[in-house]
Every structure is written in C-alpha cells, then in structure tokens.
Amino acid sequence: MPEPREIDGRNLLPPEPLELTLAALETLAPGEELVVLLYCQPAPLYSVLDQNGYRHRSELRPDGTNEIRISKV
C-alpha cells in the first residue's frame, strides 16, 4: 500500500489548506489516501467531500491537530 499523501495546513492561512486539498483530490487514485492536518474542523471541506463521493474520518491528536483521512468511496 503506498504512503498516503499529506497536506499540513496547520501553518497556512485560510483558504490555502482548502485550496491545496481540493487540488489534491483531483489526482487522488482509487484506494489512495490523503491526510490533511489542521487545527480546526473544516466543515466546508467535509461538505465538499460528502457531496462528491469521498469518505473521510478525522481524529484529534493530543496536540490539538485534527488529522483527516480522505479516500474515494
């Protein structure tokens, strides 16, 4: 299984993390996983994912980082 691609949006200003994630989704292969790291719960990203057939689950790390794992349904 290939290493998941990672976008670290924690030190980026909005809307840059969202832009980078949307760009990465364009090239996400079936079975591939994209990991996005943020300090917030990005509801706009979640709604884009839900509406466009992507699966996502998020996990809160002890340092407050929200780790979101995205893959195609």
Next chain:
Amino acid sequence: MQPTLSFEQAPPISVPYRFFLTAPLFGVTAGLLLTWLGPAALASRWTPGAAALTHLIAAGLMLQTMCGALLQFVAVAAGANIWRPRLVAAVVHPLITAGALLLAMGFALGLPFLFRLAAALLAAPIGLFVGVLALALIKTPARGMTLHSLRLAVFGLLVTLTLGVTLAGTLGWPGDWPLSLPFLTLVNVHVAWGLGGWALLLVIGVSYLVVPMFQLTPAYPVWLTRLLPAGLFLALLAWSLQLGREMPPHWLAAVALAGMLLAGLYAVTTLRLQSRRRRHVSDATLVFWRGAMVLLLILSLSWLLFAALPRLDGQPRAPLWLGILALPGVFVSVINGMLYKIVPFLNWLHLQRQGDPRQPPPNMKQMIPERAMRGQMFLHFAAVALLLAALPWPSLARPAGLAFAASCLWLEWNLVGAVRQYARLLRDRIGAAGSGRGS
C-alpha cells in the same frame, strides 16, 4: 473546543455587503460633523455634538457592520440557519440606516420628534434582527464558547435597544414620558450594555474563532473562554441593579472595576497569543487587532487611574477620553481589520462556487491591495491619536474630525474596490466557463 466553519449555509453575498458598504459612510459623516462643530463638541460627554457623534459611530458604523457580519458569521461559523436572510437584510438595513441618521440629527438639533421617529425606526428592525438571530443561535446543534458569547451579545443588543428606546422616549416626550427612572442611571446602564455587553461580547466570541484561524496563534485558554463571557455578563447584571434601587457608590465602583479588569485581561491575553503566532506574517488585519487590543488595555488602565485619582475623574473630558478609546479606538479598529479579512474571503468563497469548477481558484490577495489597506490603517490610527489629543488640545478637534472622515472614506473606497473586483472576476469566470463549454 475546535472552531468550525461551514460555508453551505452562507447567505447571498449581497446580504452582508449592503451593511458593510453603508457602515464607513457613517464614519465619514461623524468625522465631518466634528469638523463642522469644532472643539465645542468635545467639551463634555453631555454636549449635543458628542451624543450625535457617539451614535453615528455606535448605532451607525458599528451596528451596520455587526449586523451584516453576524448574518454571515452565525450561518458560517455556528452552522445556524438564519430565517430568510435576504428578507431580513432588506428590512433591517434601510430602517437602521434611517433610524441612526435621525437619532444623530435628533441629538445635534435637539428636536424631540426626531427622537420619537428614530426610536420607532430602530426598535422594529433591531427587534426583528434579535428575534431571527436568537432563534438561529438557540436552534443550532453546534456548541462552544463562541456560540455562548454570541448568544449573550445578542441579549446585550436587546437590553441596549430597550434602554435606548426608553431614553429616546424621555427625550422625545419631554415631561410626558411615563417612565421616571433617573436619566443618568439609564444612560450609564445603556452605555455599559451597548459597549460591554453587545459590542465587547461579540468581539470576544468572534475572536475565539478568528484570531487562532486567521492570525495562526495558539487557541485561547479554555478557562478564559469560559470566564470572560460569564464574568462580563454577571458584571453587567450587577451594574444594572441601580435601575431598581439606589446602589452605594463603592458597590458600583467595584462592579465597574471587575468589568474593566476582565476587559484588560482579554486584551493582554490576545496580545500574548498574537506574539506567539506560528508564522510571523503581518497583515493589516493583524495590526488592526493588535492596535485595538493595546487601546483596550489603555482604556482599562485609564479607568483604574480615574478611579484612583478623583481629581482626574471629575474632569468633564474624562468620559470622552474613555469613549474615544472605546469607539473609534477599540471597536472601529477591530471592525476595520475584520472587514479586510471578511470581504476578500467572501469574494473568494462566492467566486469559488461560480463558473467552471476546473478553473483555478481566485486569489484572495488580489481583492484589496495590501498597500491600500496599510495606508488606510495608518490614517485610522493617526485619526484616533488626534481625537485623543484633541481633549487636552481642543484646537486639534477639527483636524481630528477631518482625519477620521478621510480614513473612513478610504475604507469605503477600498471596500467598493473589492466589490468591483468581485464583479469583474465573476464576469471572467462565467465567461470562461461558457466558452469552455462551447469549445
């Protein structure tokens, strides 16, 4: 608690923009009025000019932006559904615009019928606004201290309005008004709820979300996010007891001190968080916020100084010093800074949804030139400094008024430029999407 943004419920862009584009014009009017009236307006807080200027800023500039921003923010940040935002904006915007203008004219000209008219024009739309906002904020499933602060802030607006209408009734029907509360007490409680309840609680609630997100700072400490809204609200309730019975002066002084200490604590914490931001990039919004927090700290310290030195407290210009620090100083600075973040962001958000989704997203930085924002920011802070300096040196009142009018006009220019840029980019995107389909 983690901040959450949800764009799906965002109302149409015209809903907040009508408020944002009207707000600076009230600042221009206030600056020109001060230029016209000159030093006499700043002789004490009780001059007709000072009351007119205060309400042009508080019920004009501030109320406009806060209403527009809340209609947007509550939907996006709290995931709350606003009932028919287009209709609410269409009713609220023209009425509060006319109401605030008539109120300022009532003070400046001393005509009772203008107070009656202004009270009616402001009470109906603000009542509608409070009802719609309260419903959305109660029904939303979202949680968190931002939401909690917003609920208290909206309650603060309701109390401010109720006391304001009572005061306008006293001025509108001199001698015939059935409510016989002491005028000074009503004014003091009205001011406290307007500035400490509505405005400061709103700024605090919004800052919990936007300071970490847009300025890349650590989050506010959880204990502080709980203490500030609850503490301020309790202080306001305690301060309001004077409406029911005469309270001993030391009690009122202690309550005011508690409120000011909380405000100072909030300012210091925000400044500390900003100094620990993860990326040391500085933009106009950050400097506006920092300037506002420094001014809030000076406001709290000034209050302490006045309380400790009765010789200073007895000066008729002492309350004006606090008022200038609070209104053009703290709140107009925060509003200015937020507009420079909100408007480019809304442009980006709404453009992103238009046209061909395969087009590259618009660039937020191309909405308002950074140089224009910084130039206007320097002028704004120069105007605040001049306004404060006009208290010990009254000959500076007219230059201060002109500088404030000019900075608000420049803000308007920058915002209009952003809206025109939005229209241009929208045309380009829709045109490109059309030609892409045709090819």
